[in-house]
Structures are given as C-alpha cells and as structure tokens.
Amino acid sequence: MNNIPEKKIERLSLYRRRLMSESGSRSYIFSHELAGLTNSNAAQVRRDLMMIGYEGTPKKGYKVELLIKYIGVFLDPVEKQNVVIVGAGNLGHALLTFFKNRQPKLCLVAAFDIDPVKIGKDIGGTICHDLADLPRIIKEKNVKIGVISSTENAAAEIADIMINAGIKSIINFTCFPLSAPKGVFIEQIDITASFEKAAFFSKE
Amino acid sequence: MNNIPEKKIERLSLYRRRLMSESGSRSYIFSHELAGLTNSNAAQVRRDLMMIGYEGTPKKGYKVELLIKYIGVFLDPVEKQNVVIVGAGNLGHALLTFFKNRQPKLCLVAAFDIDPVKIGKDIGGTICHDLADLPRIIKEKNVKIGVISSTENAAAEIADIMINAGIKSIINFTCFPLSAPKGVFIEQIDITASFEKAAFFSKE
Numbered sequence: 001m002n003n004i005p006e007k008k009i010e011r012l013s014l015y016r017r018r019l020m021s022e023s024g025s026r027s028y029i030f031s032h033e034l035a036g037l038t039n040s041n042a043a044q045v046r047r048d049l050m051m052i053g054y055e056g057t058p059k060k061g062y063k064v065e066l067l068i069k070y071i072g073v074f075l076d077p078v079e080k081q082n083v084v085i086v087g088a089g090n091l092g093h094a095l096l097t098f099f100k101n102r103q104p105k106l107c108l109v110a111a112f113d114i115d116p117v118k119i120g121k122d123i124g125g126t127i128c129h130d131l132a133d134l135p136r137i138i139k140e141k142n143v144k145i146g147v148i149s150s151t152e153n154a155a156a157e158i159a160d161i162m163i164n165a166g167i168k169s170i171i172n173f174t175c176f177p178l179s180a181p182k183g184v185f186i187e188q189i190d191i192t193a194s195f196e197k198a199a200f201f202s203k204e
Numbered sequence: 205m206n207n208i209p210e211k212k213i214e215r216l217s218l219y220r221r222r223l224m225s226e227s228g229s230r231s232y233i234f235s236h237e238l239a240g241l242t243n244s245n246a247a248q249v250r251r252d253l254m255m256i257g258y259e260g261t262p263k264k265g266y267k268v269e270l271l272i273k274y275i276g277v278f279l280d281p282v283e284k285q286n287v288v289i290v291g292a293g294n295l296g297h298a299l300l301t302f303f304k305n306r307q308p309k310l311c312l313v314a315a316f317d318i319d320p321v322k323i324g325k326d327i328g329g330t331i332c333h334d335l336a337d338l339p340r341i342i343k344e345k346n347v348k349i350g351v352i353s354s355t356e357n358a359a360a361e362i363a364d365i366m367i368n369a370g371i372k373s374i375i376n377f378t379c380f381p382l383s384a385p386k387g388v389f390i391e392q393i394d395i396t397a398s399f400e401k402a403a404f405f406s407k408e
Contacts, residue, residue, distance in 0.1 A: 006401060006405075009401045009404050009405075010394075010397050010401060013379075013394075013396065013397040013400040013401065014379055014381070014394070014397060017356065017379045017396065018379070021357055038381055039381035039383065075400055075403070076400075076403065076404075077403050077406070077407055078407075081406060090301045090302040091298065091302050093298065094294065094295065094298020094299070094301070094302060095298070095395075097294045097298070098294040098295050098298060098395070099399065103399055103400075105403060106399060106403060145399075145402050145403060145406050152221065152222075152225060153225055167406075169401075169402035169403070170402070171399065175217075175218055175222070176222075177218070177241075177242055179243065185402060185405035185406065187398045187401060189393065189395065189398055190214070190217075190218070191299075191302070192307075193217040193218060194375055194391045194393055195303070195307055195310060195349075195375065196213065196217040196279055196280075196307075197210060197213045197214060197217065197373075197389070197391060198349050198373035198374070198389060198391055199279070199280065199281050199285055199309060199310060199349060199373070200208075200213050200279050200280075201210075201213075201372065201373050201389035202281070202285060202348035202349050202371075202372040202373040202389065203281055203282075
C-alpha cells in the first residue's frame with residue numbers, strides 16, 4: 001500500500017464524504033460535478049476513480065451509491081481496525097468522544113496516560129490504562145493504529161513503544177516532529193500551529 | 205502579511221515551541237541544532253530567522269530566550285485576538301476546553317450552535333449563543349478569527365457569514381473545502397481524512 005500517494009487517499013476520503021452528503025439528492029454524478037464539490041478538477045477525479053476500478057458512463061456519469069461502495073472497498077480495512085490513544089488530556093478526551101460511532105471500521109480499544117487519577121477510569125466510553133501496559137495491549141489486541149495526544153516531550157518515546165509493539169500508522173497531535181522507519185505511516189496534525197497561523201494572517 | 209508563505213509561519217511556530225521545551229536546559233542553540241529538533245535543515249532555519257530580524261553569533265549560536273521573544277514579536281498579535289467557534293458538538297467542545305489557557309494571545313469570546321439545548325449554556329468556560337447572533341457578536345467584539353466545527357453542510361454558509369462580518373482567518377475542521385476571497389486566510393484540518401489515511405496505510 002505504501003507506493004500509493006497520500007494525497008490520493010486524502011482525495012478519495014473527501015470524495016466519499018461529499019458523495020455521502022449528495023446521495024440523498026441525486027443518483028448519478030459527473031466527474032466535473034464531483035470535482036466542483038471537492039475543489040478538484042475533472043481529470044484528477046477521473047484518474048483517482050479509475051485507480052479504484054470503477055468507471056462511470058459518459059452519458060450519466062458515476063452512480064453515487066456504487067461509487068461510495070467502491071471507495072469503501074479500496075480505502076477501508078476489511079475487518080475492524082483497533083486503535084489506541086496515548087494522552088487522555090483535553091484533546092485526547094475530545095478525540096475519544098469525537099470518534100465514537102463516527103468511524104465504523106475503527107474501534108478505539110484503549111486509552112493510556114501516566115496520571116494515576118485517570119488510570120482505570122472510563123473516558124468517553126474507553127478505559128484509560130497505565131502507559132506501562134501499552135506494548136502488551138497493542139500486541140494482545142493486534143492494534144495497528146496509534147494516536148498520540150500527549151505532551152510533545154513524550155511523543156518520541158511513545159512512538160518508539162508503539163512501533164516496536166507492531167503499530168503501522170501513527171496520528172501525532174503533538175508538535176514533536178516524528179520520523180518513522182520505512183513501512184510506518186505518520187500523520188502530523190499540529191493544531192497549535194494552525195491557530196498561530198490563523199492569528200498571524202488575521203493581523204492587519 | 206499575505207505575501208509571507210504559510211509554511212514559514214508554520215516553521216516559526218514549531219521553532220518556538222521546540223525552543224520553549226529546550227529553554228530549561230540550555231541558553232544557546234545553533235541553527236543546525238534547531239534544525240535537528242524540527243526536522244529541518246540549518247540553512248532553512250537561518251533564512252527563516254533572518255527574516256524576523258534576529259541573527260545569532262557564529263560562535264555561540266542563538267540565545268534561546270531572545271529567539272523565543274523575537275519569534276513572538278513577529279508571529280503574535282500585538283493585542284489579544286478574539287476568536288469565535290461555530291459548532292459546539294464533541295469537537296467544538298474539545299477545542300473550547302483544549303485552547304483555554306494555551307494561547308495567551310487568543311481569547312475565545314463566544315461559541316455558537318443552532319441546537320436550543322446548547323444555546324445559553326456554558327461550554328468549557330465559554331457561553332454558547334444562537335447562530336443568528338454570529339454577525340452581531342463578531343462586529344461587537346471585533347473578532348478576526350473564526351473556527352468552524354459544524355457539520356460539513358453548514359460550513360460554506362457559516363464561512364460567508366464570518367467573512368461578511370469581518371473575520372480574516374478561518375480554521376475549518378469540516379471536510380467541506382472552503383474557498384476564500386483574497387485577504388482571508390483559510391486553514392483546513394480534516395481529522396477524518398487523517399484517520400482514514402492512517403487506516404489505509406495500516407493495511408497489510
């Protein structure tokens with residue numbers, strides 16, 4: 001899967017969500033219409049969709065319901081994927097509740113923290129464990145996806161533990177720039193940088 | 205401010221946070237060291253810091269505390285900037301609590317929703333108002349930064365209201381691809397796409 005560009009996966013994810021919004025109001029869609037809904041262009045849309053093996057007809061375009069299914073077959077894990085999240089502070093808590101019931105193929109199986117007050121508690125429907133149990137639980141539950149919402153100083157160590165225990169994808173919400181070995185996918189989401197950019201560009 | 209590349213602002217934001225982590229343990233830092241802490245390279249670091257008007261010495265490098273200050277003068281608003289957030293669901297709620305006390309120069313002044321159950325309530329320390337009051341409050345409080353954490357279908361309309369009322373920067377947490385008029389900064393943070401990418405690249 002690693003030779004497929006990240007941007008393509010991002011676009012497919014976006015196509016699907018825009019298609020889901022549209023599915024109530026139309027049965028077919030043309031590539032230029034889908035492009036309009038996603039700030040893309042028709043040629044790009046056609047190339048992306050050709051890759052997943054579904055071609056529309058020149059006359060009617062793509063069948064919306066079918067296209068949603070094809071994208072799902074391509075993007076989604078075949079079986080539910082287990083996810084862990086390390087760092088059960090405000091953002092961690094938010095992510096735990098935000099993703100509950102939103103991602104049918106992703107299952108948050110455990111949260112982790114080092115704060116004794118949080119350990120053993122139910123946080124947004126997920127039990128918070130001691131960070132020391134992270135490698136064991138990753139292996140036991142065959143977890144492939146890890147979310148880091150700890151302090152930035154802990155991020156590198158947590159990522160190492162995750163990768164050594166078998167995690168293949170990390171979503172890093174700290175500003176610490178993780179570098180990953182080959183075969184591990186890292187996604188950085190630096191919300192603080194986004195707010196600082198917004199503040200900068202709002203200056204007159 | 206609009207001719208300064210976004211990536212440069214992102215890097216400065218990252219430099220500052222990494223410098224703040226380091227400030228307890230060292231007084232000076234060389235460009236190659238700061239580059240190492242931020243997955244950058246020394247030439248890039250020097251170019252970025254030259255722009256903000258602070259040059260280190262070849263012998264000792266940059267003074268950490270001074271560099272943090274210089275970056276702040278360049279990046280931060282002179283006075284507190286007011287921020288509003290529209291959509292007080294799980295993510296909105298999370299953002300409200302997450303940013304409390306984290307951004308000394310940003311002040312969350314109001315949240316908005318259309319859900320009568322939420323309107324008038326205190327959510328993470330911020331009062332939730334009726335969406336109908338958005339333009340009035342933006343103008344009254346001279347708000348320049350807006351956060352959208354609504355449903356994707358409402359995003360375009362909310363962005364229009366924000367921009368018409370005077371907002372200059374929007375952070376959009378929905379997947380709806382907003383396009384902005386000249387002079388308005390839009391930052392897209394599509395958390396769902398990040399999770400879908402993580403799931404895809406974790407497939408074996």
